[in-house]
Amino acid sequence: MANTLETLTAALLDAARKAGADSADAIAVDGTSVSIDVLKGKLEHAERSEGVDIGLRVMLGQRQACVSASDIKPETMARMAERAVAMAREAPVDPTVGLADAAQLARDWDIATYELADPEAEPAAAELEDHARRAEAAALEHQGISQVQAASAGYAQQRMHIAATNGFSGGYSRTSRSISCVAITGSGATMERDYYGDGRIFQADLDSPETVGRIAAERTLERAGARKPKTGAYPVLFDERIASSLIGHLIGAINGASIVRGSSWLRDAMGEQVLPAHLSIIEDPHRPRASSSRPFDAEGLPTQRRALVENGILREWTLDLASARKLGLQSTANASRGTSSPPSPGAGNLALTQGTKSRAALLADMGTGLLITSMIGSSINPTTGDYSRGASGFWVQNGEIQYPVNECTIAGNLRDMLRTIVPANDARPHLSRVVPSLLVEGLTLAGE
Structure with missing residues (x-):
């Protein structure tokens, strides 16, 4: 055979x-x-x-x-x-x-x-x-x-x-x-x-x-002549190509394994507002031609479309059987596994509610601040949500891009950052994580 x-x-x-x-x-x-x-x-x-x-x-x-x-x-x-x-x-x-x-x-x-x-x-x-x-x-x-x-x-x-x-x-x-x-x-x-x-x-x-x-x-070529931006507190626009990392931090914080350990900055946030009231995060494992789609999870449970965050309110953890049993809940059919380890929870196809404005319109609304197109390094406290990352992108003044910037650091707290995000309408629908550019108010920027 x-x-x-x-x-x-x-x-x-x-x-x-x-x-x-x-x-x-x-x-x-x-x-x-x-x-x-x-x-x-x-x-x-x-x-x-x-x-x-x-x-x-x-x-x-x-x-x-x-x-x-x-x-x-x-x-x-x-x-x-x-x-x-x-x-x-x-x-x-x-x-x-x-x-x-x-x-x-x-x-x-x-x-x-x-x-x-x-x-x-x-x-x-x-x-x-x-x-x-x-x-x-x-x-x-x-x-x-x-x-x-x-x-x-x-x-x-x-x-x-x-x-x-x-x-x-x-x-x-x-x-x-x-x-x-x-x-x-x-x-x-x-x-x-x-x-x-x-x-x-x-x-x-x-x-x-x-x-x-x-x-x-x-x-x-747009990055030629980059220099350090000013130090201070400014709004920041995360370009679509890296904006999903912000939502990724939220998804990591509602992972059942982190909740069970008590090591998540959202461990006590079930039923609370974690995003602006008009925004939701939907997981849809049945979306055609998406890289994380699947009919069943690694424990054989049927996957289903669900709202992790609904109208700004955190509704569900991401659970496999073991983490669900530890929390006295039901699995959300999110078990993943490789060949050498037991199942563990993990989210798949995600989509954040898109906004009505283009990235250019959000830049105009921002006035003066930083457009980030790439990030390096990461210092994120999983328990408190304190956030600090190296960044590069473009300095914006009076709503228009002025010059490229590099060698700067942005810092804030994820709980506060996510509650103020304003999405653009430029998410690419074929990606596993469909997240548009995101405007965040009042981050600390360390430059020159």
Whole structure:
């Protein structure tokens, strides 16, 4: 019999039962990835990887252990199960350990409606190299671009299957295509760089290499002559390309694992206002052609559209079975896992309510302040929400961009920042996190 992912997970479960496990779940992942980098019109690096990874979690009562391997021989799986059971016997008792009840499991999904895999054949390495070359060439056509640091194109395909002794069995495939370019202007101490890249599930949706190179060059040239901004308290506009990081901090703070540990700055905020009253954050794991869509989570529970924040009010944590049991709640079907660890909670496709104004209109409303287009480093206190990051972008005065800035730091508190955000209308709908540019009032800016 062929070693399909379904037969591999079934074999792992059989091995677990024979080794003495009370219950178990198994995951098998088969992946292929190709990455091509070019430099100065020549191939710089080519990499291809293929492989199958398997993982097994066994439970003895309320003790559990996980093992993984990249060898799929029957004798290897038997040894894995034996070792996992031996490890579980020594593990501490955890009353929240356990599989989902059979009645909770996902059933009868139509994976085709999710459009997670491009039916087109894998692109040849020569095609990927051509796309990277064209992106580099398009960037270098712009006067003032001194060099291209990197131009890359890639493809990945992954198949996954999960099965458990509670009767669940399911899997699906994903594909992705990407092109990126990093351009440089100036030299020495005056050197500046910026980038652009696009990643899609379907090749037909991907930006052209010429578009990628052009935008990378235009962004880079805009940064020429950057200097430090003024120090003080100013409004800050987070450009769409980095605005999702702010929402990401909120999503991290409502993760069930952090709530259980009491280490979140939102640990006592359920039912309270965390965003302006007209804004919501919706998770939709069923959105077609989105990279985090899925019909079921890593514990076999059916995923569903839900409001994490509704009209500014925090409504739900992000939970897997274990964190839900610790909190006396129900799982929100947000379990994720790899082959070597047990499930843990994590959010997928997210969308913040978009505003009615363009980024340019928000700049005009801001008057004088900072437009941030990139950030480096991070100093965020997960317990208090105190926030500090290095930033670069553009100084804005009288609602218009004046000059590029770098080497500055912004600081504030996430709880206060998020309550005052004003969204633009420029979010890209194909991204997993659909978040527009965000205007935040009164951050502390450290520059010259």
